[in-house]
Amino acid sequence: MSTTTTPTTGTSPVAPEGPGRLRALTAPRTRVIRDWDPEDTAAWEAGNRHVARRNLVWSVATEHIGFSIWSIWSVMVLFMPQAVYGFTAADKFFLVAVPTLVGAVLRVPYTMATAFFGGRNWAIVSGFALLVPTVLTWWLMVNPGHSLTTFLLVAGLAGLGGGNFASSMTNINAFYPQRMKGWALGLNAGGGNIGVPVVQLVGLLVIATLGNRRPEVVCAVYLVLLAVASIGAAAFMDNLDHQTANPRAMLEVLRHTDAWVISLLYIGTFGSFIGFGFAFGQVLNQTFLAGMTGGAVPTPAQTAAASLHAAQIAFVGPLLGSVSRVWGGRLADRRGGASVTLWTFVGMAAAGVLVTAAARSDDLTRGAATGVQLTGLIGGFVLLFVLSGIGNGSVYKMIPALFEAKSAAVPGPAVERTAWSRSMSGALIGIAGAVGALGGVLINLGLRASYQGAGHSATAAFVVFTLFYVGAAALTKVRYRR
Known part of the structure; x- marks a missing residue:
């Protein structure tokens, strides 16, 4: 009915x-x-589409703020001169890796949360929960002198925002019909992803107007936005009575080889987006500082100038990657998720070669990076962001399409096959989201290790990332584009 x-x-x-x-x-x-039956076109046109759209709008809002809090430490590190806080560049990469890890782990239970508590209810609870890391970040940043362990614990709490993605995506997956899932999931995820560049833009405005000594202003802005998004979710979202994911589905989906393959591909797309989103500002900051100081300890003025230069550029990549995710989902609706994913990885491998060549050239020359080197580095990163965004949308389009095809072999009436497909898709959305976010951890740890190496450069990490994209393209071609 x-x-x-x-x-x-x-x-x-x-x-x-x-x-x-x-x-x-x-x-x-x-x-x-x-x-709720989104596949019933008569009911959809009679009004269900307006209900789905309303829930999508506020799902995007709550997920957007969650992403901003998740990535807030990618901004905080720009407010942390070594002379005041005592942390090295390697320490700062560790600071942004920890919330990435926590957010990745939380995506599994958050996937099941909408089934047990309802999409609306969980959006409210998870939104207000983010007040805790935001307040603690404010307090810690205005009281420097604490240990790295204390900072890591508070940064880890920001990982709560990373879990919001899984619950939001699982919820919206249940609201929309198969023919519109690529667009709906792409818009929901893209709107959430754009929280990364937005918090970086807020940080840029604060640094540009008040200097790099007022990080509490960024936290204050997000305390207000958290309250608005959570109240909006309470007023305008709905719960669905059927489960979209459950522990049994989470275990069952892992028996499918494609679940592991999709998760691996998502490491290459979303892992790149979130990993570079957190690290891009730090990479730029280190590049500018090296050019200013020649390897010497930077002065406070040099640190502030490098932070401002980095903040002016860092938000561009995540912004374009967030927007391109929406179009990646729509393109996958038309061309097929596997085809778009394949060519995305081919492009990411080419962009990785560009970034590696620019970084290696900078390593071999004395003084500040040249205009050509900076163009190659920044341009290559921007391409990686745009392509990873497209790939995020196309990989997630592959999930419901994959289980829609597999459901034909499920015994029973059509309604049971549809329920199975929806349950499996919701479970894999959460698992792939969690595994993909681990890619962001690996990127930041890889960059940290690379900077700690003999060359004090990110070049070695870029080589590894590029080889991964080549392997991901080959895997997609062999398994899904035969």
Whole structure:
């Protein structure tokens, strides 16, 4: 039976008679929608699409703020001159790797949270929970002198924002029909991903206007935005009565080889996006400082200037990568997720070669990086961001399409096959999101190790990243584009 819903009213109205005998089965007091079927085109056109869109809008808002808090330490490190806080460049890469790791781990339980608590309910709870790391970050940044361990613990709490992605994506996956999942999931994820460049833009505005000694202003802005997003979720989102993921589905989906392959591919796309999103500002900062100091200990003025230069550029890559994710999902709807993913990795391998060549050339020359070297480094990174965004959308399009095809072999009526496909897709969305985010951890740890090496350069890390993209392209070609 199809459903429409008007959850803002005080009673459950009955929809007019028509194809499929549309009727509303909403319980407004608890904001629960029962028997939601996005594949029923009559119900979709009669009003369900407006309900789905409303939930999508506020899902994007809450996920967006979650991403900003998750990546807030990529901005905080620009407010941390070594002379004041005592942390080296390697320490700062560790500071941004820890919240990435925590966010990756939390994506598994967050995937199941919408099934147990409801999409609306969990959006509210997870949003208000982010007040804790935001307040603690404010306090710690204005009270330097604490140990690296203390900073790592507080930075780890920011990883709560990384879990929001999994719950949000699983929830929206259940609201939209198969024919629109690429677009809907791409828009939801892209709107969330754009939280990375937005928090960096806020940091840039603070550094440009108040200098690099007022990090608490960034935290204050996000305390207000967190309250707005959480209240909006409470007022405008709904819960669905059917589970979209559960522990049994999480275990069952792992028996499918494709679950592991998709997760590996997502390391290359989303892992690159979030890893470079957190690290790009630090890479630029170190490049500018090396040119200013020639390897000597930087002065406070040099540190502030390098931070400003890095902040002016760092947000561009994550911004373009976030926007391109939406178009990656839409392109995958038309061309197929596997085809778009294959060519994405081919392009990322080429961009990796460009970044590696520019970094190696800078290593071999004395003084500041030349204009050509900076163009190659920054241009290559921007290409990596754009292509990783496209790949994020196309890989996630592959998930529901994959299990829609596999559901044909599931015994039972069509409704049971659809439920199985939806459950498996929701479970893999969470697992792939978690594994993919681990790629961000590996990128930051790889860069940290590279800077600690004899050359004090990121070149060795760039070589490894490029080889991974080549392997991912070959894997996609062999398994999905035969």
